[in-house]
Amino acid sequence: MTYMRRIYLDHAATTPVHPAVLKKMLPFFTQVYGNPSSFHTPGLEAKKAVDAARKSIAEKLNAHSDEMVFCSGGTASDNLAVHGIFGVEKAHRGHVITSAVEHPAVLEPLQHLVKRGKIELTVLPVDKSGKILIKDLVAALRPDTVLVSIMYANNEIGTIQPIAEIGRALLRWRKEKSTPYPYFHTDACQAAGTLDLDVEKLHVDLLTLNGSKIYGPKGVGLLFVRRGTKLDPQIRGGGQERGLRSGTENVPGIIGLAAALELAQANKEKENARLSKLRDKLIAGLLAMPKTRLNGHPTDRLPNNVNVSFMDIEGEAAVLYLDAQGIYCSTGSACASSSLDPSHVILATGVSYEAAHGSLRFTLGHSTKSSDIDYVLKTIPDIIAKLRLMSPVNLDMKHF
Template sequence: MKSIYLDNAATTPLDSRVLEKMQPYFSDVFGNPSSFHAAGLAAKKGVDAARKSIAALMNAHADELVFCSGGTESDNLAILGLVRTNKAKVKHVITSAIEHPAVLELLTHLQKAGEIELTILSVDKFGLVDVRELEKALRPETILVSIMYANNEIGTIEPIADMGRALLKWRKTHNTPFPYFHTDACQAAGVLDLDVEKLHVDLLTLNGSKIYGPKGVGLLFVRRGVEIEPIIYGGGQERGLRSGTENVPGIVGLAAALEIAQAEKEKENVRLTKLRDKLTAGLLKIKKTKLNGHATERLPNNVNISFLDVEGEAAVLYLDAQGIYCSTGSACASGSLDPSHVILAIGLPYEAAHGSLRFTLGHSTKPADIDYVLKVVPDVMAKLRHMSPVNLDMKYFK
C-alpha cells in the first residue's frame, strides 16, 4: 500500500546525510566533552564545530547558543529563565493567542501562579499578529514578548522583523533594555531566514526534529547581554545555562540539518510552494471547504483546510487507511474537549474547527503524491459526509 507522509510539521524523517555526520559520534567519538583526555576533546571538537556553524547561519556568536533537549525545553528556558532572573515587582509578558503550547501553557501557568501579568494578543482571520496591537500592549513593566516565527498548525508567518524593530524603537524612546523579544522558530528553521540581526530578536528557539535532523535536540539563542537563569541545575555545561552531558551526536546532527536546510531552502521552497498551491487548489474544489491561514504569508509546506460536516479525527483515520498521513485540529484528536486553539483564534466557529485537516509537505513529497491525495480525499469526504447527519439538520438543533 502507498504511504504518503504529509505530517512534516509534526516531525520530519532524519536526512541520510545528517545521519552520516552523526554516525561517528555514537560509538567512535563517544567521549564526554567535559573530559580532559583525547576522547573528551574529540567530542568537544564536534560540539564546538557544530556551535560555530550554527552561529554563522544565524549571524550570531557561538557563545550565544545554548543546546538543550528540544523546542519545548528551549521555550521553557527562554521564558522561565527570563522571568525568574528578573526581580521586578510587576512582570508583564506579551504573547499571541496562537503560540505553541510550550509557550502558551507555560505563560498561562505563570499567570495563574501570580508570577507574571500576561497579555495574549489576538490574531486576525489569517492568523497574523498586528504590530500596532503589540505596540499598544507594551507597558513599562513588560519584560518579554514571545511571538512565534511561523505557526505550526496554519503555517502563517508572523512579521517578526517588524515587531523586532517596533520593540527596538520602544526601548530606545523609553531608555530601557526591556522588553526582550523571544521567537519560537521551530517551524520556520528549515525554510526561513534565521539571521537574528535582521529579525531583531533576543531569544530564538529551534529544534532538530522539524528540519530533518534528530529528535531530542534543540537550542536557544540568547543574545549577549541578556540575562537568564537556568532551569536545569548540575554540572554547569552550556555556560551554566543547561547542565547535563551534551547530546553530542544530536548537536552534530542539528548543525548538519540546519546547514543543509539553509543551503537548499530557496530551491526547495519554490518546489514545495508549487505543490502546496496545487494541493490547496485541488482540495478547495471539494464543496464546503475553507483554507485556514494566510494565502501567501505562509510556510511553503503547509495546507490547512476546514471541511464542513466532517469530524477531523474520523477523516484522519480514513485517510490513514488509504496510506495518507495527515493531522487534525479536532478536539477528539487532542484529548481536550475544545478543538484547536489556533483554529478558534482565527475566528472559525466550533462546527468548522472540528473538521480541520493539516497536510504538511516535505522533501519526500512528489507531484504524484499530490495527485493521489486529490484523488482520495474527495471520496473520503463524500463517504464521511454521507454518514454525517449534519448539514440538513443544523437548523433543527439551533
C-alpha cells in the first residue's frame, strides 16, 4: 500500500487518547480492578483512586469533591442536568431558557419535556457570530424560570458565549427576587481543553464535561452539581455518585478523565497560543480563496475551530474528496446528516441555506502542525475548483 498523509482535523468530534493518559489508565483494567463499593482491599484501592480523581477535577473547577458526578459521557451529563432538575417535585413544571445553537444533547431532552407538557421553552436567537445577547436573556427571565442552559463554546462554529457575564446577570436576578431559581447549566464539553473552568468565576450551578474531547477516553463524562442544587437521579440502583448516578464506577475512565483534564489545563496557555496561530493561518488561507465566508465569530472562537462556507458546492462532496487526500474534516451540510436540513447552528447565525450546505469544519489539535495547514491550503483549492466546475450553481456573493 502506498503511503498517504493522514491529517486529522476533526478534534471537535473526538480526540485520540493522550499516551500519558492511557498510561495512567492501564493499571486500572488489570491490577486495580476492584469495585469501589467493595469492603476489602482491592475495593478500597479502587475507591482511593476514584476519590483522588474526583479531588483533582474538583480543584480544576474550583469546586468541592462532593459536587462531582461521574456519568458515561457529555450526553448523559446533559440529560441528567435537564431531566434531573425537572424530576424534583418542586420544580416539576416551569420555564426554561436555552439558545438556538445548543448541542442536541441539551435541545432534545428539552424538546421532549416540551412535548410532555412539563416545560415552556424559550430558545434565544444568536447574532451573526453565534452569540446570544445578555439583554435578550434577561428579558426572557420569568418568575417561573427554573433552568437556563447555555453552552460554553459551540461545537460547530466554535463561538464562545459570555458565560461568566450570564452567570452574574442571573445572580442579580435571583438576589432581587430572593429566589434560588433559575439554575444555570453550561455544556463545557468543547471548552474544557482550552477555557477557564472555574465555576466560581462562571457562576454556574451545573457544568458538563466529557473525556473524549480532551484527549481522554470515550464513555466517561462529568456533571458538576453545585451544593444545594437538587436533581432527581435518572439511573437508580446501588446509589453510587451520591445516588445521582447509580452503577459501578467506570474506574479507568474516571482516572483517564482526571488525567486528561489535568494535562489540558496545565498546557492550556501554550497550546492555545500555538493553535490560535494555526487556526488564523488556516482561516486566512481559506478566505483568500474566491467565494468563501467564515462562520462564527472572528476572534471569540475556540483556538482550534475553523468553519468556512464554500459557495456553489455541497459540503459532503468536499469532505469525501478531502478524505481521499487524507484530510479528515466535517460539514454542516444536510447530505452529511440524518436530516434534510443543514446545520441548525449555522442557520441560526442567519447564514443562508446555500452557504450552510457548503460549510466545512476543521478542528485542530495536538497533532496539528504548521506543515499540515500548508498541505490543506495546497490541496483544497483544486478540490473546490473541480466541484465548482461540476456545479450548475454560480451565486452572486453580494447576496450572501
